Amino acid sequence: MAQGSELYYLEGKKYFDLMEFDLALSSFERALELLELANNPDEMRRAELYNRIALCHYYRFDATRAYDYMQRSLEIKERLLDPQSETLKIAQENLVEIKREMHKGQKYPPHSSGFFWNFWS
Numbered sequence: 001m002a003q004g005s006e007l008y009y010l011e012g013k014k015y016f017d018l019m020e021f022d023l024a025l026s027s028f029e030r031a032l033e034l035l036e037l038a039n040n041p042d043e044m045r046r047a048e049l050y051n052r053i054a055l056c057h058y059y060r061f062d063a064t065r066a067y068d069y070m071q072r073s074l075e076i077k078e079r080l081l082d083p084q085s086e087t088l089k090i091a092q093e094n095l096v097e098i099k100r101e102m103h104k105g106q107k108y109p110p111h112s113s114g115f116f117w118n119f120w121s
Helices: 005-017 021-037 043-059 063-078 085-106
Strands: none
Touching: 005 021, 005 043, 005 063, 021 043, 043 063, 063 085
């Protein structure tokens, strides 16, 4: 990963852990922009950034955007990972959960359930 992209990624992780989702989102989006400028961007890192951006949107109560980014992440993972991969299974479950939340019209994400916190194993 490009060095600048890595710095923004790490910054985003710090903000995410502090539950500062607006700041985390901004950092992850900047990391993605810089990754896109690389001659040969790391596809798994792109998938991880899409996943992180999805999580930020989810915890900012925007399930529609969360679904879009989670789907992008899953598409990359399905191309690159073994179908039996735990990471792939978690990504598939997360996408289903977001869709379920969208259909329920639930306003708040289930912070207490631990949903999404174990997203990149």
